[in-house]
Amino acid sequence: MGDSLNIRQLAKTVCERLEAHYGKAISSRSLPPIDELVLTILSQNTTDVNAGRAFQRLKEQFQSWDVMLDAGEHAIAEAIRTAGAFRVKAQRIVASLSEIKHRVGRLDLSLLEDLPLDEAKDWLTSLHGVGPKTAAIVLLFSFHRPALPVDTHVYRITTRLGLIPPKTSLKNAHVLLESLLPPECIFSLNHNLVRHGRSVCRAMRPQCATCFLCDICKSCRH
Ligand code: SF4
Secondary structure, three states, rough: HHHHHHHHHHHHHHHHHHHHHHHOOOOOOOHHHHHHHHHHHHOOOOOOOHHHHHHHHHHHHHHHHHHHHHHHHHHHHHHHHHHHHHHHHHHHHHHHHHHHHHHHHOOHHHHHHHHOHHHHHHHHHHOOOOOOHHHHHHHHHHHOOOOOOHHHHHHHHHHHHHOOOOOOOOOHHHHHHHOOOOOOHHHHHHHHHHHHHHOOOOOOOOOOOHHOOHHHHHOOOO
């Protein structure tokens, strides 16, 4: 109990210091949920630029997501070649969108708005090709709900800080971090950890000597 209180305080302090240093991030993108889901699947294991190009191609080539689904997997794969792993991604897009249509009756995710957060996540992750990070991105960006996408930067830094134990599974990392963090800081934290991971707490040779989290970080080597 004491530990969990301390770790909550640590999580809050990390949020505050990151905001003091990098600023309070505000959402710069708010795509409709189906768009966000498609874009996020396209972003898996590639750059934002490549994913963005592939997404644009889909929007230009097909009048709507329904038209795209009718065109079929092969046509989609051809349109998204720039995204890498295009056949797998086309298959995931078709499977997840078809399942949404089957369950809801149309391509609409607005039911997630009112579901408790855990249920909304379970609903999304039960779709083929949708893992906890993709689900959190859709919920955070399209619904502005306090879900934290745990990418490589978020996972690395929160492990180094001691917020999650080493070797925590990705699924558990999502659950643990969201239980520790004040909901109002999650959007900013996601943004700021990525910035911190690129500039200071890099995968190789973290810059602990200049890091403003050193005095509260379990892994500080300075
Ligand atoms: S002190 Fe070092 S390991 Fe800890 S967050 Fe900063 S750069 Fe990363």
